[in-house]
Amino acid sequence: EAQVTQNPRYLITVTGKKLTVTCSQNMNHEYMSWYRQDPGLGLRQIYYSMNVEVTDKGDVPEGYKVSRKEKRNFPLILESPSPNQTSLYFCASSFTSGGALNEQFFGPGTRLTVL
Amino acid sequence: DQQVKQNSPSLSVQEGRISILNCDYTNSMFDYFLWYKKYPAEGPTFLISISSIKDKNEDGRFTVFLNKSAKHLSLHIVPSQPGDSAVYFCAASPFSGGYNKLIFGAGTRLAVHP
Numbered sequence: 001e002a003q004v005t006q007n008p009r010y011l012i013t014v015t016g017k018k019l020t021v022t023c024s025q026n027m028n029h030e031y032m033s034w035y036r037q038d039p040g041l042g043l044r045q046i047y048y049s050m051n052v053e054v055t056d057k058g059d060v061p062e063g064y065k066v067s068r069k070e071k072r073n074f075p076l077i078l079e080s081p082s083p084n085q086t087s088l089y090f091c092a093s094s095f096t097s098g099g100a101l102n103e104q105f106f107g108p109g110t111r112l113t114v115l
Numbered sequence: 116d117q118q119v120k121q122n123s124p125s126l127s128v129q130e131g132r133i134s135i136l137n138c139d140y141t142n143s144m145f146d147y148f149l150w151y152k153k154y155p156a157e158g159p160t161f162l163i164s165i166s167s168i169k170d171k172n173e174d175g176r177f178t179v180f181l182n183k184s185a186k187h188l189s190l191h192i193v194p195s196q197p198g199d200s201a202v203y204f205c206a207a208s209p210f211s212g213g214y215n216k217l218i219f220g221a222g223t224r225l226a227v228h229p
Contacts, residue, residue: 004158031215033215035219040124040221041117041221042117042119042121042204042219042220042221042222043159043204043206043217043219044219045216045217045218048215048216050214058216059218090158090159092158094215096215099147099208099210099214099215100147100149100208100210100214100215100216100217101147101164102215103161104161104215104217105158105161106151106158106159106160107158108156108157108158109156109157109158
């Protein structure tokens with residue numbers, strides 16, 4: 001089954017404790033992206049990757065890191081989480097040919113709470 | 116400042132009637148528009164899209180209308196069904212080719228009641 005998986009689905013942590021949210025897709029997509037969803041703000045892009053070893057900042061990259069060492073995986077790293085990073089996070093992937101014409105497939109989301 | 120706005124946080128419609136969800140945008144460089152649907156505890160899923168060279172795109176019960184001069188698009192669902200109850204996100208992209216960037220609105224929660 002074609003899918004984007006994220007782990008963990010729920011996480012409660014404390015300020016300053018490094019964490020990683022994993023994202024994996026099995027559709028051989030070149031493009032992967034991380035979004036956060038906050039009430040009244042919709043989904044905002046954190047980082048994206050056009051292919052292996054190619055990453056770039058989205059609209060709200062502060063406090064986050066990413067890496068793309070393999071095509072299927074795109075982990076999101078919070079080196080020192082803060083309460084303002086409490087949010088619902090989505091990973092998405094798609095093919096790159098055709099740009100936004102390609103449907104982005106989203107993972108089920110990770111709800112993160114930083115105390 | 117949000118470039119894509121969905122000014123109605125929620126909408127309630129009776130089953131069988133038409134649902135109309137609205138979206139406004141400010142950036143005239145947007146040339147591709149999409150609607151995503153999201154159920155609780157799931158990720159958004161693609162619903163329908165429209166290119167700026169068109170003013171209407173239809174897919175079954177779903178039709179998207181684009182008014183470029185007004186920088187406005189709308190999603191019509193006819194007839195509405197209880198399974199359509201979800202949050203609907205409008206998204207826009209400044210490129211129809213190349214970079215896959217999407218800018219999302221805040222979403223509209225649709226409730227279809229029997």
